[in-house]
Amino acid sequence: MLSLLPIRFGIYFITWNLSITKFHDSKIGYLCNFQFNIMDNEINITVIDREGKAHQLQAPTDMNMNLMEVCKAYDLPIMATCGGMAMCATCQVYIESDQELPEMQDDEEAMLSEAFYVEDNSRLSCQIPITDELEGLTVRLVPED
Secondary structure (H helix, E strand, O other), X not given: OOEEEEEOOEEEEEOOOOEEEEEEOOOOOOOOOOEEEOOOOEEEEEEEOOOOOEEEEEEEOOOOOEHHHHHHHOOOXXXXXXXXXXXXXXXXXXXXXXXXXXXXXXXXXXXXXXXXXXXXXEEEHHHOEOOHHHOOEEEEEOOOO
């Protein structure tokens, strides 16, 4: 998706990954071309799908998203039937890295106690908010029913 913003001596355009490049008008010449990323608040997360393929995701930390929403945004096969209310356990993942996660709440514990394929490292991805502390997080999708 491309969004053009006219400016006095050229055009800025914002690409889908939110990087900005400045191009000068040809009448003025190419005095200084530069590129910088305006998205300082992203973290990198690795999601391993059911076939074992690792997907590298970039997740914004300033949009109040959770891990389930990020996985859905990348079209990963995560059901999330209840829409993130901790009422179905269809967004369960296995945590495969050592990042400190928020403490599990009672709703999440109750759902995991009734879910299939639960391991010691199981969490509901809808209950993991995206924060800077999750940089480098690796999770694996649980098997399908």
